Amino acid sequence: MKPNIAQLLLGLVLCITVLLLSIASPFFMTWDNWRNILDQSALLVIIAIGMTFVIVTGAIDLSVGSVAALSGVCMAVAMHAGMAVATAILLGLAAGALVGTSNGLLISRLNLNPFIVTLGTMAVARGVALIITKGIPIYGFPAAFIWWGSGHIGALNPPILLAILITLLGALVLNQTKLGYYALALGGNEEALRRTGVAHQTYKLIIYVICGITAAIGGLVVTARLNTAEPLAGSMFELDAIAAVVLGGTDMKGGRGSIIGTVMACLLLGILRNGLTILSIPSYYQQLTIGIIILVAIIVSELRLKNAWEND
Amino acid sequence: MAQKQQTANSEPEPVIKITHLSKSFGNIEALLNVSLEIYAGEILAIVGDNGAGKSTLSKLLSGALTPDNGQIMVGDKSYSSMTPGKAISLGISTVYQDLALVDCRDVVSNIFLGREPVYAGFLVDKRRMQKEAAQVLQDLQINIPSLHTPVGLLSGGQRQGVAVARAVFQGGKVIIFDEPTAAMGLQESAKVIKLLLKLREGGLAVVVISHNLHQVFKISDRICVMRHGQVAAICETKYSSPKEIVGLIMGAAAGV
Numbered sequence: 150m151k152p153n154i155a156q157l158l159l160g161l162v163l164c165i166t167v168l169l170l171s172i173a174s175p176f177f178m179t180w181d182n183w184r185n186i187l188d189q190s191a192l193l194v195i196i197a198i199g200m201t202f203v204i205v206t207g208a209i210d211l212s213v214g215s216v217a218a219l220s221g222v223c224m225a226v227a228m229h230a231g232m233a234v235a236t237a238i239l240l241g242l243a244a245g246a247l248v249g250t251s252n253g254l255l256i257s258r259l260n261l262n263p264f265i266v267t268l269g270t271m272a273v274a275r276g277v278a279l280i281i282t283k284g285i286p287i288y289g290f291p292a293a294f295i296w297w298g299s300g301h302i303g304a305l306n307p308p309i310l311l312a313i314l315i316t317l318l319g320a321l322v323l324n325q326t327k328l329g330y331y332a333l334a335l336g337g338n339e340e341a342l343r344r345t346g347v348a349h350q351t352y353k354l355i356i357y358v359i360c361g362i363t364a365a366i367g368g369l370v371v372t373a374r375l376n377t378a379e380p381l382a383g384s385m386f387e388l389d390a391i392a393a394v395v396l397g398g399t400d401m402k403g404g405r406g407s408i409i410g411t412v413m414a415c416l417l418l419g420i421l422r423n424g425l426t427i428l429s430i431p432s433y434y435q436q437l438t439i440g441i442i443i444l445v446a447i448i449v450s451e452l453r454l455k456n457a458w459e460n461d
Numbered sequence: 462m463a464q465k466q467q468t469a470n471s472e473p474e475p476v477i478k479i480t481h482l483s484k485s486f487g488n489i490e491a492l493l494n495v496s497l498e499i500y501a502g503e504i505l506a507i508v509g510d511n512g513a514g515k516s517t518l519s520k521l522l523s524g525a526l527t528p529d530n531g532q533i534m535v536g537d538k539s540y541s542s543m544t545p546g547k548a549i550s551l552g553i554s555t556v557y558q559d560l561a562l563v564d565c566r567d568v569v570s571n572i573f574l575g576r577e578p579v580y581a582g583f584l585v586d587k588r589r590m591q592k593e594a595a596q597v598l599q600d601l602q603i604n605i606p607s608l609h610t611p612v613g614l615l616s617g618g619q620r621q622g623v624a625v626a627r628a629v630f631q632g633g634k635v636i637i638f639d640e641p642t643a644a645m646g647l648q649e650s651a652k653v654i655k656l657l658l659k660l661r662e663g664g665l666a667v668v669v670i671s672h673n674l675h676q677v678f679k680i681s682d683r684i685c686v687m688r689h690g691q692v693a694a695i696c697e698t699k700y701s702s703p704k705e706i707v708g709l710i711m712g713a714a715a716g717v
Contacts, residue, residue, distance in 0.1 A: 325584045327577055334574060337563035344525065344561050345575025346546025404565035 155398030155450050156410045163417050170424040177427055184304070190419030191312035192370050193389055194412055197397075198319040199363030200390040201411045202356045205323070207336035207403025208256065208263035210357065212248055213364035214386035215274035218379065220245045220368035222278045224294070225287040225378030234293040241372075242365045248274050249361020253354035271387070278380040288377040298373030308370045315363060320408040332356055336403020392439075393418060396446045417442075475534075476501050476634050476666045477522070477553070482531030484517055491517040493690040495531070499635060504657060504667045506677040506698075509687035510710055515670045518687070519637050522668075523555035524548040549575075554633030558640045560624040564613030568605055569594045571612050572627045597626045601656060618649030625656055635666040642676065654680055674703050686710055 171178045196213050203210045220241035227237035248270055255266045297307050323329035331352040334342040342349045367386065372378045395401060396417065397410030418439060425435045475498035484492040492514045499505055507515050520526040522533065524543035532539045535551045548555075562571050569587075572594045578586040594608055603622035605615065612623050621641065628636045638657070642650040657680055660667050671677050677684060678698060686693040686709040693709045 330577055334563045337565045341561035341563050344545045346549050347575045
């Protein structure tokens with residue numbers, strides 16, 4: 150894989166941040182703390198990889214946070230109704246796929262604006278989650294379910310392994326399959342893809358379904374970790390995910406993107422949050438710092454692209 | 462009847478035979494009862510004023526538009542409509558005026574866009590794509606420094622080359638060029654013209670939609686003049702003159 154400048158830069162920032170934090174705090178470099186960082190970042194990685202596919206097509210999916218909440222609620226209700234854990238999880242994932250399908254159909258068949266469509270489904274999914282729970286969190290699940298949030302597999306846990314698995318799958322699909330090629334072509338020049346006779350609308354639909362499913366897997370992780378299905382869970386997830394994707398070097402205009410970049414950006418955000426907390430810096434400053442980093446990332450990537458086009 | 466048989470014997474079968482093709486947009490008849498034959502190994506130029514129906518005709522052939530009436534016969538099968546996918550699979554490829562390239566993707570991805578070979582069922586065979594793309598470009602003598610350059614960074618002529626390579630790679634028997642040199646400098650135009658002649662040499666049917674009569678006379682074998690959505694005349698280039706063609710485009714009586 151060709152390394153691109155955005156990712157090299159991101160790697161550099163990542164290294165410097167780690168170096169500074171390990172000098173600043175003796176706790177930072179402990180395995181317990183790193184496990185904590187990975188555990189905290191896993192959720193964002195899972196959701197941001199689905200988001201990478203959508204953003205690569207030049208679109209956006211604002212519904213992922215609500216989908217995470219809705220799928221968690223569906224799993225909770227199913228389990229409380231006596232369903233097996235596996236069935237309940239599949240039901241929750243199906244809910245995510247359903248919202249993704251609706252997004253995809255509305256956007257690809259009716260040619261509606263992704264921002265507005267997913268803004269709508271964001272409210273719909275959240276509304277349904279609130280209606281099902283009457284606004285009250287559902288808690289207390291079988292151990293087999295809680296395992297998905299806080300079990301142990303060797304030194305790692307299921308969310309981290311899920312994140313690793315989804316990263317590998319995502320990188321494979323984006324870089325090595327037709328779906329990935331067409332996702333990038335959709336973002337670069339949809340009309341060109343249409344004229345080659347490819348079923349571009351179907352590929353678009355699949356991409357929103359993928360994003361819905363990764364959001365639902367995020368919902369599984371959140372719900373299992375807290376042992377609670379909170380209808381208001383996952384608000385602002387969409388913004389974190391979008392920030393991570395852009396920070397990772399994926400072009401908001403579509404056509405260019407990187408799964409590895411997204412994962413690196415998720416780690417950077419996780420490390421920063423963790424480091425600022427360890428250093429007991431108030432959370433207001435965390436918001437500020439992360440906001441500034443995102444702005445700088447966008448400015449750098451825009452300048453880089455502009456140079457690339459002009460120098461040749 | 463006897464005469465017709467004679468020509469059928471002495472001349473090859475057309476690759477595409479269009480009969481009575483019509484297309485209207487609302488009240489405007491963009492194409493009216495157009496019949497045309499396209500042969501292998503020829504360059505057929507389609508000329509006409511703006512709005513004469515040139516682009517509509519090419520879009521019906523490439524599947525971008527659906528005809529209201531008429532048939533498109535490819536080989537011995539007749540079709541009443543096309544889709545982009547069907548046209549390409551029947552061997553009708555189009556190099557669009559805007560080239561329809563994905564600027565941020567590299568040369569190889571663009572040449573194979575929509576027909577990426579796969580192995581193990583779902584993995585794109587990058588090595589094979591790389592090899593075949595290099596071969597196609599070499600065969601067409603299209604010089605592109607690196608196959609991994611995003612096509613947005615290439616010059617106009619190189620971009621055209623990528624679009625042509627894609628059309629050839631699609632296995633086209635007929636390649637339609639919509640204003641191939643409209644946005645090009647002299648040197649680049651010359652290269653594109655060389656490319657068109659090379660395609661004809663290779664036995665393909667080449668259809669060129671053009672405004673540039675000078676160029677049309679330099680390269681074409683036949684000229685189809687369109688006017689008000691109809692075929693005003695089809696002339697053999699060597700027996701015609703720019704003056705006659707201009708007259709036909711402007712609406713002078715045929716045969717002048």
